[in-house]
Structure formats: C-alpha cells, structure tokens
Amino acid sequence: YTTLQLTTQDAIATVTVNRPDKLNALNGMVIDELGQAIAALERDPAVRGVILTGAGPKAFVAGADISELASQSPLEGKARSLAGQAVFRRFEALRKPVIAAVNGFCLGGGCELAMACHLRIASDTARFGQPEVKLGIGPGYGGTVRLPRLVGRGRALELLLTGEMIDAAEAWRIGLVNRVVPADRLLPEATALLGKMLATGPLAVAAVLEAVDAGFEMPQAEALLLEANHFG
Numbered sequence: 634y635t636t637l638q639l640t641t642q643d644a645i646a647t648v649t650v651n652r653p654d655k656l657n658a659l660n661g662m663v664i665d666e667l668g669q670a671i672a673a674l675e676r677d678p679a680v681r682g683v684i685l686t687g688a689g690p691k692a693f694v695a696g697a698d699i700s701e702l703a704s705q706s707p708l709e710g711k712a713r714s715l716a717g718q719a720v721f722r723r724f725e726a727l728r729k730p731v732i733a734a735v736n737g738f739c740l741g742g743g744c745e746l747a748m749a750c751h752l753r754i755a756s757d758t759a760r761f762g763q764p765e766v767k768l769g770i771g772p773g774y775g776g777t778v779r780l781p782r783l784v785g786r787g788r789a790l791e792l793l794l795t796g797e798m799i800d801a802a803e804a805w806r807i808g809l810v811n812r813v814v815p816a817d818r819l820l821p822e823a824t825a826l827l828g829k830m831l832a833t834g835p836l837a838v839a840a841v842l843e844a845v846d847a848g849f850e851m852p853q854a855e856a857l858l859l860e861a862n863h864f865g
C-alpha cells in the first residue's frame with residue numbers, strides 16, 4: 634500500500650490511513666487501497682477484528698481530498714462518490730468487528746468513514762463535522778444515512794446543514810462516538826475493547842453483526858447452534 638499502513642497482531646489488524654501531511658485526506662488512491670485492504674481482511678482467517686485510524690497526531694481523516702474535488706467534473710464526482718460508498722459499505726458489512734480509533738480531525742468523508750465502522754472511540758482531541766455544505770456540496774459517502782441513524786435526525790441535520798465542528802465530548806453526548814479517552818490511551822483502549830469482543834464466540838459475533846446490519850431479530854436457537862458447532 635502507498636497510502637495505508639496495515640499491521641496485524643493477535644488477530645487484530647490495524648489499518649492506518651497514512652497521509653499525515655494532508656491530514657490523511659481521502660484521495661482516489663486512499664479509497665482504492667481501503668477497498669483492497671478490506672477485501673484482504675475479509676478473507677484472512679487470521680484476522681478477527683479491525684482497528685482503523687489515521688497517521689500523525691492531528692487527524693483521523695480530514696475529509697475528501699479537496700484538491701481532487703476541485704478538478705473533477707460532475708460525472709467524475711458522482712463516480713467517485715459511488716466508488717467510495719461501495720468501499721465504506723464493505724467496512725459496515727464486514728462480519729468481524731471494526732473500531733474507528735479517531736485521533737484528531739474527523740471531517741466530511743472522514744466522519745463518514747468512522748460512521749461506517751461498527752464502533753468509534755475518540756481521543757479527547759478529536760473534532761467531528763460534515764463541512765461539505767460550506768464547500769457547496771453534500772456528504773457523498775453515506776453521511777446522510779448513517780449520521781441520522783447514530784445521533785437522530787434533528788442533531789444530524791444541524792451538523793449536516795451548518796457544517797460546524799463539534800468536539801469529542803459533544804460527539805459522545807449525542808451518541809456519535811462510544812467512548813472518549815486521553816489521546817495516549819486511544820489505541821490501547823481500542824485494542825482492549827476489541828479484545829473483549831474477540832474473547833466471545835466468533836460465530837455469534839459474526840451473526841450479531843449480520844443481524845444488526847440487516848435489522849432483523851436473531852433467532853436464539855440459531856446463535857446457540859452456531860456456538861455449539863464452533864465449540865463442539
């Protein structure tokens with residue numbers, strides 16, 4: 634990978650978006666490589682959970698790469714948006730838990746990427762926002778769907794329509810993030826939380842992720858059968 638770092642330890646893969654000089658902004662190559670990485674993690678049986686973070690102390694991901702946005706035609710913009718949506722959907726649809734460890738600016742497409750992960754842990758220095766309207770565009774990577782689901786329609790519309798940023802404490806208060814921790818505890822806390830999930834029944838974890846994603850009630854017998862098969 635050119636724009637990502639990928640490491641695996643104790644069944645946990647850590648994917649780091651690695652363009653710190655551009656605040657890890659999502660250019661076409663980052664999106665492509667995120668797609669490649671998620672495909673590889675999906676089929677790797679040695680990987681049971683994923684942490685997604687950004688390189689450097691300043692940003693998780695500060696949004697789509699504005700320099701690329703500026704030069705694209707409407708048709709290219711639409712194609713880029715659809716391609717990104719498909720990649721983000723693969724994170725959400727992964728049957729292994731994915732935690733976004735949000736280490737700084739989490740804006741636009743970055744916030745949308747974090748919302749496509751199953752859980753979000755933020756450092757106390759993180760800042761969140763959907764500033765697209767300030768650029769005269771809309772959130773093209775699923776934010777119009779996932780933000781209302783997470784924080785409710787009224788709060789989502791306030792963020793989406795003003796483009797204003799909120800800090801980590803406010804993000805926690807409205808339910809955008811699961812936890813806020815000191816910056817130097819971010820990766821250890823994300824690893825510990827994922828470790829708790831990985832200590833449970835892996836097939837049950839996959840089945841719960843699928844049920845929550847599809848929004849169906851899970852027949853308990855199925856869960857028991859899955860576990861019985863696994864542990865038996």
Ligand code: COA
Pocket residue numbers: 654655656658659695696697698699700738740741742764765768
């Ligand atoms: N796309 C491309 N480059 C970006 C970027 C983005 N979304 N966000 C930051 N960068 C680049 C800056 O251009 C700068 O590059 P340079 O040093 O080559 O000039 C570098 O990252 C550092 O950013 P800078 O703006 O100098 O940092 P700051 O601390 O003054 O401000 C932000 C931080 C996040 C407030 C500011 O960078 C910003 O508003 N970024 C755009 C956020 C945005 O609108 N995202 C949504 C896009 S749809």
